[in-house]
Amino acid sequence: AQKITQTQPGMFVQEKEAVTLDCTYDTSDPSYGLFWYKQPSSGEMIFLIYQGSYDQQNATEGRYSLNFQKARKSANLVISASQLGDSAMYFCAMREGRSGNTPLVFGKGTRLSVIA
Amino acid sequence: NAGVTQTPKFQVLKTGQSMTLQCAQDMNHNSMYWYRQDPGMGLRLIYYSASEGTTDKGEVPNGYNVSRLNKREFSLRLESAAPSQTSVYFCASSKRQRVISGANVLTFGAGSRLTVL
Numbered sequence: 001a002q003k004i005t006q007t008q009p010g011m012f013v014q015e016k017e018a019v020t021l022d023c024t025y026d027t028s029d030p031s032y033g034l035f036w037y038k039q040p041s042s043g044e045m046i047f048l049i050y051q052g053s054y055d056q057q058n059a060t061e062g063r064y065s066l067n068f069q070k071a072r073k074s075a076n077l078v079i080s081a082s083q084l085g086d087s088a089m090y091f092c093a094m095r096e097g098r099s100g101n102t103p104l105v106f107g108k109g110t111r112l113s114v115i116a
Numbered sequence: 117n118a119g120v121t122q123t124p125k126f127q128v129l130k131t132g133q134s135m136t137l138q139c140a141q142d143m144n145h146n147s148m149y150w151y152r153q154d155p156g157m158g159l160r161l162i163y164y165s166a167s168e169g170t171t172d173k174g175e176v177p178n179g180y181n182v183s184r185l186n187k188r189e190f191s192l193r194l195e196s197a198a199p200s201q202t203s204v205y206f207c208a209s210s211k212r213q214r215v216i217s218g219a220n221v222l223t224f225g226a227g228s229r230l231t232v233l
Contacts, residue, residue, distance in 0.1 A: 004158075009156075035221070035222075043204070043226065043227050044224065044226055044227070045159075045206065045208075045222075045224035047221050047222070047223075050221065091158060091159065093159075095220070100210075100220040101146070101147050101166040101167070101210075101220065102166075103149055103161050103164045103174060104149075104161075104222055105161070106151075106158040106159040106160070107158055108156060108157060108158040109158050
């Protein structure tokens with residue numbers, strides 16, 4: 001079974017609008033972390049935001065916020081006020097356990113295109 | 117700081133040839149990882165090294181070997197390259213960011229594009 005599911009292969013959003021990228025996860029470990037990475041066309045992987053399973057509040061980083069719904073096992077990325085530079089692949093990832101040394105498991109990604 | 121440096125950036129091999137992808141980090145990170153990225157598949161873990169002196173298999177280890185040479189360097193070797201190993205390879209490293217929840221953020225190299233003919 002897939003541990004990270006991103007159901008939207010591609011999405012379009014108008015510039016300055018908000019967009020939500022979906023991510024659901026599967027784990028039985030009570031301790032886990034959820035990550036979002038951005039991969040622009042240049043290919044590098046850029047860390048955006050992190051949410052821990054015990055965090056009481058949704059994570060926010062500038063225009064990025066994570067809509068964390070623990071009971072539904074979803075960790076959707078919300079990008080507010082989209083910009084042309086937000087066009088990229090976005091990957092959701094999870095680490096299970098508390099040790100912090102276990103690898104991340106990635107979803108297949110969502111390609112976001114921002115339209116002027 | 118250079119961060120995570122991968123070499124080479126591009127490589128073309130013939131089936132059966134061998135090669136080593138090199139990775140070095142200068143951030144004093146303990147853990148290092150090798151992922152491969154294929155279209156529509158996301159990133160899949162090949163091998164990782166949680167700390168110097170240890171290595172473990174990931175999701176897709178077949179056809180690869182790794183060496184954690186020291187704390188800074190983690191190499192990936194293809195002994196007999198196959199067309200199925202055509203991919204973009206990413207090395208990454210991580211340090212502990214938050215003590216309680218183990219939020220080790222992975223820092224990635226720029227990637228190495230390998231084509232096996």
